[in-house]
Amino acid sequence: MSMSIWAPGRVNLIGEHTDYSGGLVLPIAIDRGIRLEVDRGPQIALVSNGDSIELAADGSGDAHGWGRYAAAVGRELALLGRPAVGIAGTLDSDVPQGAGLGSSGALEVVVALALCAAAEFEVDPLELALACQRAERRAVGVPSGILDQAASLLGREGHALLLDCGSLEYRWVELPEELAIVVIDSGERHSHEGSGYADRKRELESGHPHRVRHVRTENERVRALVGALERGDLEALGPIFAASHASLRDDYEVSTPRLDRVVDAALAAGAIGARMTGGGFGGSIVALAAREDARGVLQRTLEQAGVQGWIVRPAAGATRRRTDPSRNPA
Template sequence: MTPADRAADRFRRLHGRAPAGVWSAPGRVNLIGEHTDYNDGLVLPFALPHRVAVAAAPRADGLLAAVTVGDDGNPQRAEPVPVADLAPGLVTGWAAYPSGVAWVLRAQGITGGADLVITGDVPAGAGLSSSHALQCAVALALLGLADIEPRGTAALTELAHWVRRSENDFVGAPTGLLDQTASLCCVEAHALFLDVRSGAQEQVPFAARGFEVLVIDTRARHSLADSEYGDRRRGCERAAALLGVPALRDVTPDTPLADLPEELRPLVRHVVTENERVLRVVDALRAGDLAATGPDLTASHTSLRDDYRVSCPELDLAVDAALAAGAVGARMTGGGFGGSAIALVPPGATGVRDAVLAAFAARSLAAPRLFTAVPSAGAHRDH
């Protein structure tokens, strides 16, 4: 049963009636382009087949009532709250995510109450954008109840900005635009080349040709709101101000950094080199040469580990074990401080999975979750 089917089934059980509709949004893997989005840079994500689904129906009393159903089948109910009363700080925990979306949409004239039942199979805390999948699915559901269906790049991009505002200003996580845009705009069998500054998008064909993008969920949990993510972002903003540019996107390899505080130089170096790596990987995908992306994937991880300092021992172990077993490239993906890595596994390299599992077992670490990432469709209405 798909997440959408489960959401519809649970809605009927909980409310004794069918939902008005079911909408879903995917998690994402970022192939390359990490921590560049909030620096007006370049990113290259693709959507996962794993999704968060929201079954929804309107309420006449103006309340937002959300229920999430986890893998154990037990529903967790958020305290219903009037949409008219929503304000940052009023709702905490997981319920802040759907509430923040309703708060943002209220400013766009979407003020009705709703019953929401949420299910999904995007691993939480794995750096695969489960929270953004939730928010994007809720956004489509609340818009759908108002008979609004965003279509086309411009409308979906505007919605991504609204979702980002809900997370930045309501939830309190200082994320960029990568995850929301990926969840809403990705298409099947393609990676999304996004210029965050201009908003320009290109759907780049992803020809696997026997290669596997192996996701390694290290099970080292992370939380962007509670981690050092915000510190890195503030460091980038400070560096841009000291360099006299709008964002680190405007820094070139030739820009002198000697006058910057020493702790800021590695942040700048990562952003500059990561944007260059994104361009090279896009060129390789356009040419259908997936193998050529490997060195840049690995260089990205090195930069994230050493310059940006957002890796962790579990992520480094996953990357090192995959490379030693024959992966042509590997890197952490997502915000870091835990979560997942990806490994580009060529045809015939059958020992990568076993090598990663063995490496974790040798360190007495919990076995990572492994699965193949296949570029999939973005958010949409299911029923």
């Protein structure tokens, strides 16, 4: 079994810090992600940028750094009944870590798909997303939601994924052709385990009025944005993005001055709308732009704020492709 497996990162258009409370999210899978070239092996042996891990085929063993995610995925799949079949492969990524683009979720998904393929153990995509979500919690102890893993597995080209994280019902929302999505990395790095992410969840569950208000109004904004996209009402998108960012800054308190500056720079550069995306405390912003002006918006923004950026395409979800040499007919 030789396979090439691809798992995309994600950008959340709206619905921030709502997934772990069973709310609504609207992410896209993007055309940046993690590729794993892999074969079966006696254990889990993976290499990434010269750093290697070796674990038992069921994920047990000592792991550190990014290896914690691979180990946790192996353990969660073992609990689902996956036979202990190992993999050996090389990871290659063009998703920057800590930029709020779902790099850990993509890593979990690509490893999970490889382990399932090696053991000929098939899992429904949503069940696999849930297993990867549990793996992230196991790996780093952060009470994250299902957004990243679901987006990576269920993405559809040209569409956003409207997911109810409570019922797990979902549908795709077609994005207007004339709309481009621009992502700008603030350069401010974060990790969920080292940020206030878990604190915000605890505050929400305890009934903190500002945290509760953010989640309630953010769910309303998800519905409003979906309605505007489906009507083709591009003028309505900017105010919805602005309200979302203000709520994340003031009510949920997960934005930073640097993220705020990048949002302001994108708007000054001509973006239709801009807001922080991801867990906050650093990372990236997402901006909407007219397709013909997207490169200009990106360039003008980076002249004022941010360290790098991309025009991203709403992409298909994770894929597996056999790369075994073709056999000559007998």
